[in-house]
Amino acid sequence: MSLIWKYVKRYKLVLLLNVIGSFGFVFVELGLPTMLANLINGTIAGIGQSQIRNVIIWMLAFTFFGFFGRSLVAYATSRLTTNMIAEMRNDLFSKIQTFSHEEFDRLGVSSLVTRVTNDAFILMQFSQMVLRLGVSTILMLFASFYMIFQTSRSLSIVLIPAFPFLLISVLIIGKLSRPLSEAQQKNLDNINLTLRESLTGLRVIRAFVREKFQSARFSVVNEAYSTVSRRLFYLMAWTQPLFSHVINLIIIAIVWMGSDLLETGDLQIGTMVAYIEYSFFALYSFLNFAIVFMMYPRAAVSAGRIQEVFDTVSSIDSNEMGIQGTKTHGFIQFENVSFSYPDNKGTPVIENINFSAGPGQTIAFIGSTGSGKSTIMQLIPRFYDVTGGRIIMDGYDLRDYNLKALRQKIGYIPQKSLLFTGSIADNLRYGKFNATHGEMEEASDISQATDFILDKAEKFEEHLSEGGSNLSGGQKQRLSIARAVVRRPDFYIFDDSFSALDYKTDQQLRNRLKKETLHATVIIVAQRVSSILHADKIIVLNEGRVVGEGTHRELLKTNKIYYDIASSQLREEELA
Numbered sequence: 001m002s003l004i005w006k007y008v009k010r011y012k013l014v015l016l017l018n019v020i021g022s023f024g025f026v027f028v029e030l031g032l033p034t035m036l037a038n039l040i041n042g043t044i045a046g047i048g049q050s051q052i053r054n055v056i057i058w059m060l061a062f063t064f065f066g067f068f069g070r071s072l073v074a075y076a077t078s079r080l081t082t083n084m085i086a087e088m089r090n091d092l093f094s095k096i097q098t099f100s101h102e103e104f105d106r107l108g109v110s111s112l113v114t115r116v117t118n119d120a121f122i123l124m125q126f127s128q129m130v131l132r133l134g135v136s137t138i139l140m141l142f143a144s145f146y147m148i149f150q151t152s153r154s155l156s157i158v159l160i161p162a163f164p165f166l167l168i169s170v171l172i173i174g175k176l177s178r179p180l181s182e183a184q185q186k187n188l189d190n191i192n193l194t195l196r197e198s199l200t201g202l203r204v205i206r207a208f209v210r211e212k213f214q215s216a217r218f219s220v221v222n223e224a225y226s227t228v229s230r231r232l233f234y235l236m237a238w239t240q241p242l243f244s245h246v247i248n249l250i251i252i253a254i255v256w257m258g259s260d261l262l263e264t265g266d267l268q269i270g271t272m273v274a275y276i277e278y279s280f281f282a283l284y285s286f287l288n289f290a291i292v293f294m295m296y297p298r299a300a301v302s303a304g305r306i307q308e309v310f311d312t313v314s315s316i317d318s319n320e321m322g323i324q325g326t327k328t329h330g331f332i333q334f335e336n337v338s339f340s341y342p343d344n345k346g347t348p349v350i351e352n353i354n355f356s357a358g359p360g361q362t363i364a365f366i367g368s369t370g371s372g373k374s375t376i377m378q379l380i381p382r383f384y385d386v387t388g389g390r391i392i393m394d395g396y397d398l399r400d401y402n403l404k405a406l407r408q409k410i411g412y413i414p415q416k417s418l419l420f421t422g423s424i425a426d427n428l429r430y431g432k433f434n435a436t437h438g439e440m441e442e443a444s445d446i447s448q449a450t451d452f453i454l455d456k457a458e459k460f461e462e463h464l465s466e467g468g469s470n471l472s473g474g475q476k477q478r479l480s481i482a483r484a485v486v487r488r489p490d491f492y493i494f495d496d497s498f499s500a501l502d503y504k505t506d507q508q509l510r511n512r513l514k515k516e517t518l519h520a521t522v523i524i525v526a527q528r529v530s531s532i533l534h535a536d537k538i539i540v541l542n543e544g545r546v547v548g549e550g551t552h553r554e555l556l557k558t559n560k561i562y563y564d565i566a567s568s569q570l571r572e573e574e575l576a
């Protein structure tokens with residue numbers, strides 16, 4: 001729970017208000033029965049009307065004071081818990097943004113979503129409960145015990161066996177609920193995962209008529225969640241009737257024993273009424289304490305899951321003090337680069353890759369699927385770090401750079417175009433946050449996006465829905481290219497980014513790019529030979545290794561794999 005405390009302690013003043021409010025409220029709650037006892041005992045003893053009125057006025061004043069105390073607690077609690085969870089979520093978001101792909105693969109995107117949303121919500125509920133009930137419950141428990149023993153020691157015998165019983169019950173329930181809480185959150189991760197997959201893959205599901213299959217998958221994870229939740233909630237819900245029952249039994253026992261004491265004259269009726277009220281407060285405080293205690297395992301599981309995110313260190317060191325600027329621009333060199341994904345147990349997916357390129361050059365990668373092309377591209381912006389060899393950019397190892405400065409040098413166009421909810425202009429400004437309208441127009445022109453943007457009713461202000469789903473595949477690709485162009489980077493990485501373009505647009509785009517990228521290095525992954533015909537160097541990959549290197553013409557003559565790929569795509573005369 002140190003995680004909650006870390007945030008709560010930032011709000012010392014609000015916390016103080018909470019304690020003050022709780023003190024006021026407890027003082028009133030326990031003061032009223034004392035006044036009531038005096039009133040009843042006094043009335044029986046025959047005190048006058050004016051004295052009775054005085055006590056009633058005091059009781060009224062106390063009630064208002066109590067209301068003020070409760071209101072203060074309500075205000076402080078709401079303010080503190082909502083603010084602290086908002087801060088915690090912001091911190092979580094910032095932390096997650098530092099993660100490399102390795103951490104995303106390991107923790108799982110759906111699980112991270114659950115942690116930021118549901119786990120944080122559970123902590124908010126728990127903190128609210130603790131702050132609303134915690135302080136006043138502890139105060140009430142101690143104060144009411146004091147009053148109980150002050151009022152009648154002989155009656156207190158009734159309460160002694162009740163408390164160990166209640167305490168042991170709370171501990172057992174706490175122990176039982178922890179594994180259930182853990183299972184509940186894991187099952188929620190699974191619900192999120194299945195839901196995410198089903199919604200993002202809706203078109204595929206419909207095309208293959210797999211709605212029933214997906215519904216069945218969802219039902220399974222949903223049922224698992226419900227089963228665990230049912231057990232957990234039943235356990236928690238059952239506690240309240242049990243405790244209420246014990247409280248009622250104790251009150252009956254007090255009345256029973258008290259009636260004997262009344263008969264012998266050892267106890268006054270007003271004192272017994274007050275005693276019952278104090279006992280009720282003491283037992284009720286215990287019940288509140290039990291509720292907080294039972295919520296604890298659930299909150300501890302969520303806190304643990306959130307803490308795990310905070311404790312996760314990105315495998316990519318962002319090297320804040322690293323190199324920010326370089327004298328040269330656009331030089332890159334791979335020296336014996338090898339890489340294996342963390343879950344591949346050391347088996348390299350690329351091995352001993354060597355190549356170099358400079359400004360104005362275009363280097364292309366081609367090869368069978370799974371040969372490691374995208375993997376190589378992802379090593380350049382350090383989405384992953386090489387596991388062997390090194391990559392030198394403008395004279396420095398990539399790892400020596402300040403990570404942000406390194407990525408500023410690169411315009412990365414991923415294999416799958418990804419756009420964000422917002423306007424077309426908002427999306428282009430992802431490339432350069434202060435891009436002028438002129439710069440955006442130019443970038444769109446180069447990437448052959450102008451025509452379709454101008455066709456839109458709102459032009460650059462046209463709203464894009466989630467993931468750019470209201471655009472065609474080719475339009476999305478052109479926008480994601482424009483997003484990189486607007487940055488004017490030293491290195492362009494096109495990871496199979498022309499695949500959704502028709503041949504004519506593909507050619508026009510490459511012609512424009514060639515003129516605009518005279519001082520930048522262009523690295524292209526392509527499936528289509530026509531997209532890389534004019535590259536200065538084409539590297540042919542097979543099973544993670546370089547099996548050919550040269551220009552289109554050279555490779556046609558010397559490399560069988562390249563020739564096979566080219567002959568399957570080009571006309572006879574283009575092969576000659």
Ligand SMILES: Nc1ncnc2c1ncn2[C@@H]1O[C@H](COP(=O)(O)OP(=O)(O)OP(=O)(O)O)[C@@H](O)[C@H]1O
Pocket residue numbers: 105341342343344349367368369370371372373374375376
């Ligand atoms: N995140 C990952 N974790 C583990 N293995 C991965 C991961 N991403 C890719 N791989 C594996 O690495 C190998 C190379 O994948 P990569 O995506 O680089 O191939 P590619 O040449 O770009 O393929 P394609 O042309 O189909 O896009 C494949 O065997 C793939 O299964």
